[in-house]
Amino acid sequence: MSERGGPGVKGKGDGPESTGTGSTPEKAALAFEAAGVKTMPALTEDDLRALDRDLDARVFGAMQSISIRYLLLVGFLGSVVAFGAFAFGWQIYKGIGVAGINRPVFWGFYIASFVFWIGISHAGTLVSAILRVLKVEWRMPLTRAAEAMTLFALMIGGLFPIIHLGRNWRFYWMIPVPNERGLWPNFRSALMWDLLAILTYITASSLFLLLPLIPDLATARDRTRGLRRRIYGLLSFGWRGTQQQWHRLHVAMRVFTIVVIPIAVSVHTIVSWDFGMTLVEGWRSTVFGPYFVIGAIYSGMAALVTVLVLVRRSLQLEDYVTLRHFDRLGKVLLAVSVIWFYMFWAGFLTDWYGGSTVAKLIQHEHLVGHSAVLFWTMMVVNVLVPFLFLWFRRVRTSMTAMLVISLLVNVGMWIERFLIVTSPGINSLSYNWGSYTPQWPEIAIATATFAAFALLYVLFSKALPLISLWEVKEGWRVDRWRREGLVEAESDVPSLTTGATAVTGATATATTAAATAGSRGGAT
């Protein structure tokens, strides 16, 4: 909320419909709960229509206006990405040696970034699929933003193994088709598992994003003209909104929701097996699978918080992505942080107690040696900071605090991956110990990917609705449908305005939006 956030970035993407996004509705919502009110005032169809119009206006308004600041931002991000591309070209031209990797640290920034981005991609799956399966109702305004994150993070993460190859131009030799002598790739290599897992995940997550987007694309098609209309029309696959189509969408989404969760878990498990399956001391571990998965969820949730804070502010979606959402995400973040530490400790203690000299030396190096600064930074930002602060609602509902904490967590998770990837600097034959210092192409490319992520998001926010319009609208109506006996109380359809929302958390959305709509109705 802007009351805490210092100077706002209002100018960017300023829609025609920047209605009073002041803090009053927010506070009203919180006051509702404080007063112990369990039921919302019933919303009539007219109220709901007004809400719909307000939501549409904001989302499409944000999509259709392009400000100078927006162009500057795109230009800035684009140039960072371009520089990264130049660094990559330079690396291809000169050889992979322009990176800082060496013997014995054959993997460096690129693989750390790879694991990091694949980790980020788990946010979307978690928020959208797991919360969908559990029918958690407050997810609705967040799903689209989270699914988009998944896709973008995967697109970027998937590039890193290619960037990191010694002969990048031969990456396609891993594609499972036989070469001219009938030789197939080696499916016993963990890298092949990686390739297939990421291929599956990127396919699943892009379709998972696209399917529920189709009705919104159809809406966008009806509201635009010219070329944009043709593109949206093409992408909406002839969507007319018949009940037949809605039913089909529900069936398809049910399949996707169920399938995408095990895919996501398997992807990060397999990424961890790149390390866990080896003979390398410090990597070889059985806990790596679950440890990496939880780490992925951790960094993914943190990145989601970061993105939501920024998107909410710049697109003025304060009424839809509310403080209550941050409150809940903060709790999830806290829980995941604790689980992450538990997993870390399980691995750490095993290495320490198990008595492998090399593993102990690596630990020694982390605790008091050369990498101690990195290690303790990681411990502080990943464990201590969330544990000390996220217990407090004041922190969880402060945008500044959540932004800082979520960024710190991601710094910590990046360090974690970096420490793991570079640990073979210490190995069984002490003659071959070495260390690793990243070189400029690696830093440029890693930085460029952050810019690329932001750029994809910025472009996405102009091209497609960042809030799943129909899901939010449906959620608003379910309560009324229940009252009128149109759906059973235990129906599949989640509600955003049920009687018990003060407990389940979506009140804020509905109340604030209703209040906004009401005030606007009064004004006109």
Added chain:
Amino acid sequence: MVACLAENNVGIVGEEEAAMGRAQHWIRIERYWDEGEYPEARAQFVPVMCQQCGNAPCEPVCPVFASVHSEDGLNSQVYNRCIGTRYCAHNCPYKARVFNFFAPQFPSPLEQQLNPDVTVRSVGIMEKCTFCVQRIRRVREQARVEDRPIADGEIMPACVQTCPPGALVFGDAGDPDSQVSRLMASRRGIRLLEAFNTEPSVVYLKREGGLDV
């Protein structure tokens, strides 16, 4: 080491790169000090090259079958298949694999003496000691042409050939009468990092620092 570089067209990386840990040597003499300070402490020298493991950890991890087992028990590295994931190098406990971080350089006049029997590798691929597979093949073909078995000691990798005190011995471990088989049976024989169960083909003899292959 120099014999190996010359025989196998190993690129010269230069001082700076070597300091970064990018020396390309296929065989290196690792020096380990005993406890204590210099004049008292004795250094031990361990020549380490690819151990040609029977149960090679580098092989299954390659996604493109660039690292495979040959019929005679060698770990072959197929250069033109390699795409440079460097996964094999990580999984090698002996760190015996070296990587072409740049295209290999042969400062003049070294380019005049490249071995025509050995591929000059390109940038971005992995390489390692082959036990001078080109020499093995040459002798074997010769023997086949002359229709006779390969004599013990007939095959000599460059390092064995040039080691003045004869500290390195090469031969067929499958032949119980060969010199290596006898030496390998010795109680002094140890293998490096046996705990990894890699079944290396290189056996070191304790104390004397001898080496059998």
Added chain:
Amino acid sequence: MRGNGFVSARVDGERGVASALKALREAGVPRERIEVLSDLPLPESVLGGRMRATKVPWWTATGLVIGLLTGVFFSIGTLFLYPLLVGGEASRVAPPNFIIIYELTMLGIVVATALGFFLETRGRGPRRPYFEGVSVGEIFVVVDMPPDLVPSRVRSVLESHGAEPLPDQSETT
């Protein structure tokens, strides 16, 4: 079977849908010839039961089988096609195969489900009426007229039940 054009009407809210559907059924319009267009999924009770079944689950099942077979082929079949010895292992080992088969099965499911969805949604046949009003929250009923019914009668039935029949011009998608 060919119809004789479409009759469309704008209805008012879920109640309007329910009464229009009831009226149409009483007038003898078969269920599968009625379409209800809306910007969000309406509860089934409004529609008086499930809509025509979708074939998407069959696509999913097909994808599962194809994915599974591809996985088996990749992980086991290719080893027979070009056996290579690695790492002292036998040339065929089981555990990693499960990973390959698992991933490809999932891929098969995902791709086939989406493909089924797209193909079914895209559809074939004559263009059907569409109204941009759907995008601003209006609900429409479209009747694919059976040959034995007179459009004007259906129109008047709809009108008498609170719906607002629309002229026979339709915007196609």
